[in-house]
Amino acid sequence: MSDLEIDRLSKRYGKLQVLTDCNLMAEGGSVVTLLGPSGCGKTTLLRSIAGFVEPDAGRVMVGGRDISMLPPNRREVAYVFQNYALFPHLTVAQNVAYGLTVRRRPRAEIARRVDEALGLVALSDFGGRYPKQMSGGQQQRVAIARALVLEPKVLLLDEPFNALDAQLRLTMQVELRKLIDRIGITSIFVTHDQAEAMILSDKVAVMHGGQIEQLAPPLQIYDRPSTSFVADFIGRANIMPVQVRAGRTDTPQPVPTPRPDGPAVMIVRPENFEVVPGNVAGWPGRIGFATALGATIEYEVDCGMPEALRVSMARAPGSGPLAQGTDVTLRLRSTDGAIVLGRGAAHV
Amino acid sequence: MTQSLFDRIGKAVLIGLACLSILLLVGPSLIVIAISFEPRGYIAFPPSGFSMHWYGEVFQNRQLMDAFLTSLRVAGLVMLVCLALGIPAAFAAIRGRFGGKSALNAFLLSPQMMPGMVIGIATLFFGAYFAWRQSDLMLVVSLSVFCLPFVVRIVMARLAALDPGLDEASANLGAGRAQTFFRITLPQLAPSAIAAAAFTFIEAFDNVTVALFTSDVRARPLPVELYYLVQFESTPMIAAISALQIGFSLIVLVILARTIGLDRIGR
Numbered sequence: 001m002s003d004l005e006i007d008r009l010s011k012r013y014g015k016l017q018v019l020t021d022c023n024l025m026a027e028g029g030s031v032v033t034l035l036g037p038s039g040c041g042k043t044t045l046l047r048s049i050a051g052f053v054e055p056d057a058g059r060v061m062v063g064g065r066d067i068s069m070l071p072p073n074r075r076e077v078a079y080v081f082q083n084y085a086l087f088p089h090l091t092v093a094q095n096v097a098y099g100l101t102v103r104r105r106p107r108a109e110i111a112r113r114v115d116e117a118l119g120l121v122a123l124s125d126f127g128g129r130y131p132k133q134m135s136g137g138q139q140q141r142v143a144i145a146r147a148l149v150l151e152p153k154v155l156l157l158d159e160p161f162n163a164l165d166a167q168l169r170l171t172m173q174v175e176l177r178k179l180i181d182r183i184g185i186t187s188i189f190v191t192h193d194q195a196e197a198m199i200l201s202d203k204v205a206v207m208h209g210g211q212i213e214q215l216a217p218p219l220q221i222y223d224r225p226s227t228s229f230v231a232d233f234i235g236r237a238n239i240m241p242v243q244v245r246a247g248r249t250d251t252p253q254p255v256p257t258p259r260p261d262g263p264a265v266m267i268v269r270p271e272n273f274e275v276v277p278g279n280v281a282g283w284p285g286r287i288g289f290a291t292a293l294g295a296t297i298e299y300e301v302d303c304g305m306p307e308a309l310r311v312s313m314a315r316a317p318g319s320g321p322l323a324q325g326t327d328v329t330l331r332l333r334s335t336d337g338a339i340v341l342g343r344g345a346a347h348v
Numbered sequence: 349m350t351q352s353l354f355d356r357i358g359k360a361v362l363i364g365l366a367c368l369s370i371l372l373l374v375g376p377s378l379i380v381i382a383i384s385f386e387p388r389g390y391i392a393f394p395p396s397g398f399s400m401h402w403y404g405e406v407f408q409n410r411q412l413m414d415a416f417l418t419s420l421r422v423a424g425l426v427m428l429v430c431l432a433l434g435i436p437a438a439f440a441a442i443r444g445r446f447g448g449k450s451a452l453n454a455f456l457l458s459p460q461m462m463p464g465m466v467i468g469i470a471t472l473f474f475g476a477y478f479a480w481r482q483s484d485l486m487l488v489v490s491l492s493v494f495c496l497p498f499v500v501r502i503v504m505a506r507l508a509a510l511d512p513g514l515d516e517a518s519a520n521l522g523a524g525r526a527q528t529f530f531r532i533t534l535p536q537l538a539p540s541a542i543a544a545a546a547f548t549f550i551e552a553f554d555n556v557t558v559a560l561f562t563s564d565v566r567a568r569p570l571p572v573e574l575y576y577l578v579q580f581e582s583t584p585m586i587a588a589i590s591a592l593q594i595g596f597s598l599i600v601l602v603i604l605a606r607t608i609g610l611d612r613i614g615r
């Protein structure tokens with residue numbers, strides 16, 4: 001199992017700087033997701049790994065070997081295209097066999113390996129069909145079999161589930177993760193769906209404006225976002241300007257922080273706030289909007305800041321939300337759960 | 349309600365057009381074929397009897413048969429030249445990345461705007477400048493200029509519709525450029541290349557406007573030969589030749605339909 005390492009990769013198209021100094025490390029056999037809004041450079045980064053895009057600077061290493069100079073057909077890096085890119089004039093079996101055919105493997109070996117690969121994606125009986133005669137989910141499995149049959153060192157997938165309906169998507173996500181674990185291949189996924197990133201990955205690389213803002217395991221990304229963009233993009237977040245003084249914030253409930261004195265931002269997840277009645281230490285405010293979602297109750301509380309603070313509380317059976325206009329106090333459940341960042345990390 | 353009224357009007361127009369085209373296209377052809385069976389020595393409709401006499405005359409006419417062979421040879425050559433130049437040109441026009449691409453496109457397609465006559469005369473004058481006389485070669489060259497835009501256009505249309513991602517997929521799976529071209533691009537281009545070939549062949553085979561000016565006087569192609577023939581002959585032999593040509597075109601069409609399917613021709 002080979003590590004994949006991206007080292008200070010940059011790319012510009014004309015005046016548009018699409019990638020800036022991207023660093024990424026995927027340990028052998030692990031799954032890393034590139035997550036970010038549309039247009040942030042995910043596809044460009046993935047295509048650079050496959051060699052379809054020639055970066056202006058930086059290196060791509062697989063198993064410690066620099067592959068930056070190799071043409072796409074010699075990289076041993078499998079790419080599953082967003083639209084699958086199956087060859088329409090070839091049958092499913094011929095599609096899967098393609099990479100072996102161009103390598104002039106013996107016929108018996110090709111037949112055996114194609115059978116295996118189709119078995120892996122549960123399409124053994126479909127070898128004789130043409131791509132057109134397959135559903136979207138099946139086509140995707142063909143594309144994956146076609147990539148895996150070559151036993152590549154790295155598997156790259158660009159928004160592989162986009163074209164599938166919600167039901168199938170979840171099934172395929174789980175199936176694919178199981179498959180990757182079974183064969184143990186280093187994989188890079190691109191997605192703009194944070195739930196998908198959570199399900200699939202060992203690590204998430206959150207991208208924003210051509211940069212990787214944070215690379216960490218999913219829960220760490222959620223609990224310890226390194227920028228307010230990451231906090232806002234992964235789950236929901238209340239982002240508040242604060243002042244740090246002597247190792248703690250100047251908020252009603254002070255939060256300890258190693259940051260130097262001065263302006264900062266504090267990030268609080270909605271579930272780390274609770275709404276309590278009366279006047280206790282906390283953020284006084286008034287309920288602006290309330291919805292009960294079954295398992296939780298969601299509040300928007302007006303605390304005199306430019307934006308209302310969002311709160312998400314577990315709902316006790318039989319209970320309902322407080323009425324709009326009720327005067328309440330917001331309290332942090334855990335001061336450790338609040339995140340204090342420098343102002344520099346506060347762009348959204 | 350209005351929808352179905354529109355539908356009905358549309359259908360009526362369609363049926364009307366179909367009838368009209370049958371009347372104007374198929375009708376004359378049928379009449380020509382009927383006349384070709386006339387046993388007597390002059391043109392009459394309906395024919396007074398049924399005879400293959402004039403077909404025999406055609407096949408015994410050395411000059412006509414030579415003209416037919418000249419046309420076959422020339423059309424075959426024009427087809428090959430146009431494919432050999434047209435497919436790469438279409439590639440450059442669609443896939444190429446270079447300055448002046450749109451100028452090149454316009455240049456490639458411009459002969460289509462020009463009447464065949466102009467191309468014929470221009471080639472003739474151009475040849476005269478270099479003391480190059482009418483010949484099979486000049487005929488092939490002038491007809492190739494005339495037909496090339498059709499090939500480029502047909503192949504370009506198909507190429508533009510191909511997913512460039514397929515080339516990347518092929519490279520990603522380990523294929524070199526040549527392998528990708530022969531295994532992925534060309535097979536998908538084949539139907540349009542065959543259609544272009546057939547089109548070029550038929551066009552080159554029965555072209556008069558260009559050939560009139562550039563063909564060798566001693567080895568005229570069939571259409572030019574016929575053009576001169578009708579001025580002296582008024583026997584049903586002319587009809588027999590026409591009938592044979594109709595048959596010939598039909599055979600080409602049937603072969604095309606069998607190999608690639610009628611609906612895919614020209615796509």
Ligand SMILES: Nc1ncnc2c1ncn2[C@@H]1O[C@H](COP(=O)(O)OP(=O)(O)O)[C@@H](O)[C@H]1O
Binds near residue numbers: 036042
């Ligand atoms: N070949 C290209 N030429 C010019 N601009 C491009 C090209 N490819 C991508 N871009 C631009 O680079 C940016 C990032 O694109 P992309 O990597 O596709 O983003 P994502 O996959 O995250 O949506 C976009 O602004 C896009 O318009």
Ligand SMILES: [Mg+2]
Binds near residue numbers: 042043044
């Ligand atoms: Mg993309």
